[in-house]
Amino acid sequence: MSLFIGIQLFMIVLFLFFSWAIVKKEWYWLISNFNGKPKDEQQQLIKNGYPQRVGKLMLATAVGMGVLLPLSYTSFQYSIEVQLGFMMVFLLGGLIYLSKYEIKEKRRRSYIFSTLLAIGTIGFLVGLFFVGYQDFELKDYEDSFEITGMYGGEWEYAEIRHVELLEDMPEVTRKQNGFGLAMMAKGHFKVKDYGSSLLFIHKGSAPFLFIETDTNKIFINSKSPAETEGWHNILAEKSK
Template identity: 50%
Template sequence: MAAVIVIQLVIAILFIILGWVIRFKGIYGLISGFNTRSEAEQQELIEKGYPQKTGSLIFFTGIGMILLFPITFSSFAYANEVIFGFMLIFLLGGMIYLSKFEIQRKKKRSYIISLSLFIIIVGGIAAITAFSYQGYTLKTTNNGFEITGMYGEEWDYANVVNVELMDSLPDVTWRQNGVGLPTLSKGYFKVEGYGSSLLFIQHQSPPYLYIETDERPIFINDKDPSVTKKWYEEINDKVQ
């Protein structure tokens, strides 16, 4: 979590610096594609205020992130998501607005591209987030067990080395490939003392079922502690 906070802070500072240099120092070449335009197009864009407003957009995106930054130290569970969401929507929405300052013959194309990016990126992230929140469960069979949902797999009991029920979860140090939310972790994460692990974790809902396989460690739990204990008993009985 600390790494995410630092990254967001660095991005905000870079936005402020970049936006300030473009807006107030007139270094418009930092805007993607500006230097590849003809001198006539560049001059027309400057007269319309396109590069200046682009600098302001980047600058105020960074300022907004800084203003929201204190919520990361509050009890609000979705602080990082709010900051990232603000950055994404403010920038992409700003790109749509900036299309009105494009040169006339490229204005329509700019609107289409900007709006398409907004729909694809915001819609895609919303869909992935919604899918990641879908539930998962652990199912046992005679020969093995299956974890359903995103990142779920099947394992044979023969591949299980150890099964434990933990009262507390070891420190999760880094997300490798997965969904890391304040209330939920699903996917592949680095776990202190266990290395690369597969997590299906509802945070603040102990206990946690630890399944050590010959491939990688697995940590899983349910919001209902009795369900987690039931999973442990079912797998432990099969492995012994």
Template identity: 55%
Template sequence: MLLLFFIQLTLVLIFLLIGWAIVKKEAYGLISSFRSRPKEEQEELIQNGYPQKTGKLLIATALILLILLPLLFTPFSYAMEVQIGVMVVLLLGGFIYLSKYEVPKKRKKSYIISTSIAVITFGVLFVVSYLGFQDAELTLKKDSFEISGVYGDDWSYEDITQIDLLDKMPEVLLRTNGYGMQSISKGYFKVKDYGNSLLFIYKGHSPYLLIQTNDATIFINSKDAEKTKDWYYQLVEQSGKAE
């Protein structure tokens, strides 16, 4: 939690510093592509107030993110997701708005580009979030078990070496390829004492089902504790293996 706090605080400070430099020190070269524009365009943009409004947008975004920072220390499960969403909406929406202060001959193009970027970004975020928050279901078949959803797969009972039900999730050290959010961990992570592992975890919802096979270490649970226990007992019965 503290790591997330310091990462987001650093982001806030970067936005504040860049915004302050643009507004107070007229460091317009910090704005993307401003320095490469013809002198006449630079002067027209300054006259339109484009650089100053860009700086104020960054400062406003930073202040709103700063206000939202304490959410990380509350029971609210989606604090990080809300902060990321607010930041994306403010920045992308802000840059669409700033297009009205572009030089007239580039204004339409600016609207099209900024709006297209916003639509694509929101589309990608929606798909990623939808897939990431889908429940992972464990299904038992005749000779194998399957975990559904993103990063899911099918594993043979013969390959299982250990099944255990854990009251506490081991410490997750590093995300290598997956969703690492405040409320869920899904994908490949480094786990203390277990190494590279495949996680389908809702944080704070014990117990956790550990399944070790010849080539994978899997942690999975459900928000419903009884469902996780049922997975454990059914898997033990089908495979004949347990801790």
């Protein structure tokens, strides 16, 4: 969470800087493709107030992110999703609105492009979060076990070196390739004292099952403690 807060603070400062530079210093070259437009189009955009409104959009985004920042220090489970969602929706919605200040000949094209960009980006993020929040389970077969869902796989029981039930999840130090969501962690993460590991974790739902195979270190649990304990018993028995 501290890394995410640091990233948020950096983004807030960055948006404030861009807003100040565009509104106060008139550094319009900071606006994407502004310098690439013909001089007459640049002057028309300035006359329409387009650059100034871009700067004010940056300021409003920074203020909104600052207002939502304290959520990170509360017990609210979806603070990351809410804050990222606000930033994306506000910025993309703002770009659609700003199309009305484009030069008349390019206004329609700007509306279409901005709208398609917003729909595509938001659709991608919604799909990503939907896939990320899909649950997983451990399935027992005769000679192997499978962890279902994204980042899952199948391992032979003969590959298992060690199985252990932990009451506390070791500290996760860094995400390598995975989903670090409010209530769930899936994918490849660095774990203190264990190194690179595969996580399939419901946060705050002890106990946690640790499985070491010839090729992977895996942490997994269920929302149900009894089910996690059942997985442990099956793997401990079949890996003897």
